[in-house]
Amino acid sequence: MKIDFANLAYAHKEYQKEIESAMLSIARSANYIMGEEISKLEEELVEFIGGGYAITCGSGSDALLLALLALGIKQGDEVITTPFSFIATAEMIALLGAKPVFVDITLEDYNLDTCLIQSKITPKTKAILAVSLYGQPPNLQTLEQIARKNGIFLVIDGAQSFGAEFLGKKDSLYGDIATTSFFPAKPLGCYGDGGAVFTKDKALASKIASLRIHGQKERYIHEYIGIGGRLDTLQAAILRVKLRDFKEVIQKRNFVALQYAKYLKQDSLVLPKVLQDRTSTFAQYTIRVKNRAKLLLELQSLGIPSAIHYPLGLHLQECFKELGYQKGDFVACERASEEVLSLPMNPYLTEEQVQWIAQNINQRI
The missing domain is CATH 3.90.1150.10 (Aspartate Aminotransferase, domain 1)
Structure with missing residues (x-):
């Protein structure tokens, strides 16, 4: 019996006509960067999760980096996170010169053990970066309570869990910022790298949207040090087709x-x-x-x-x-x-x- 791990080929076959038509339309328009499909996808992502703001970007790693940049995480800061995840979670913390402070997981859901977090918080702690591993969120209510109590930020790395819920609410709506990945093998995957950042804070959303285009406020006028982190219009078109189902x-x-x-x-x-x-x-x-x-x-x-x-x-x-x-x-x-x-x-x-x-x-x- 032939078994495919993620079966991406069958996924394409299922949506082939719509996706190839959408890609051809973009190819003919030559509007590859920040085309109208980007804003349409962002609106549809917000509708799917039930509120807030969505800012698409080039990958799940970009999404994490944008989240940390938007919150002002810098050299010398500490960010509490899990040691059991794909490296991008802790890598983006270290890339900014901050220190990943690891806390053990539970073997029940493989996510952060919330009982162990408080003892790791110091005056240098600026945020908790929690992962929703294998598609299941951690205890987001407790994480929010810990963050509020200590005056620190909460970021949810939902690279594997877009669409999952905690207490009847999408996990993308928890924390100060949540992120996801649209890597092809993810439950909602594009045809290359892609990601998104979610927040309920309008000012943070505006800052993240600027940071993904080199901190640009208007063309060639830069308010922040940012990155080139845009999602391709082609990928947005593919995701719009797949998001419907x-x-x-x-x-x-x-x-x-x-x-x-x-x-x-x-x-x-x-x-x-x-x-x-x-x-x-x-x-x-x-x-x-x-x-x-x-x-x-x-x-x-x-x-x-x-x-x-x-x-x-x-x-x-x-x-x-x-x-x-x-x-x-x-x-x-x-x-x-x-x-x-x-x-x-x-x-x-x-x-x-x-x-x-x-x-x-x-x-x-």
Whole structure:
């Protein structure tokens, strides 16, 4: 049985006529940079999440950088974040000369353990940068309370969770700023790099929109030091087509997750758990298994793709060695790094395919 991990080719086939027509229209108009599709997409993103402002940009990493720049994060500042994420989360903090201060995760949802944050806050702490890992938000209510209590900013890295909810509200509406990624394999993906920044604050939205065009206030007049972080008009057109059906895509991803839970042996594996007060987009379907290396090889031999998100905590990455962390500093993160395994996840997987994957895993654990 042929299994595709993200099945991007099928996704294109589903929207092929509309997307190729939209791309051809832009090619013929030659309006590649900041064309009208950008503002239209931003309006539709706001409508989708239910309020605030949306500013599109060149990637999920750009979105994080723009968020931190807008909040004035600078050299010598500290930003509390997770060691269990894609490197861009902590990388953008370090890029500005600020210090990532890692806090361990919980093994329940793989997000920041909110009980551990207060003890890491110092006079230098300027923000918390929390990740909604695998598509499920952390406890955003508690994070907002901690941020308010300490007079610091809260940024939500929703690169994997656009469309997910906490207490009935999209996670893009929490914190001072939230971000997302439209990388092709994300639940809502374009055909290259892309991202967006969300905020409920009009002044912050205006500043972010300026920062993404080199801090420009008007043409060739620059108020801030910014970046070249625009989203291509072509990518905006693609996203507009896919956004129309995105609620259904999230529902389909959740259905696939339910099938995995139905067929996988839960006594030998740790399956993803979506907590009662939130939803997940299931950007990944990530299990934990003790004999991961053996299972990984056996799945490869069967043609079942898988991935490890993520094999090494950020605190142990060579690029962060000057922070002085050591193995054993974040027990939950390190255990997750040794055991997590992401299985094929896309809205096109059939129940028969999921059952076949599950049966092969059950026979080998």
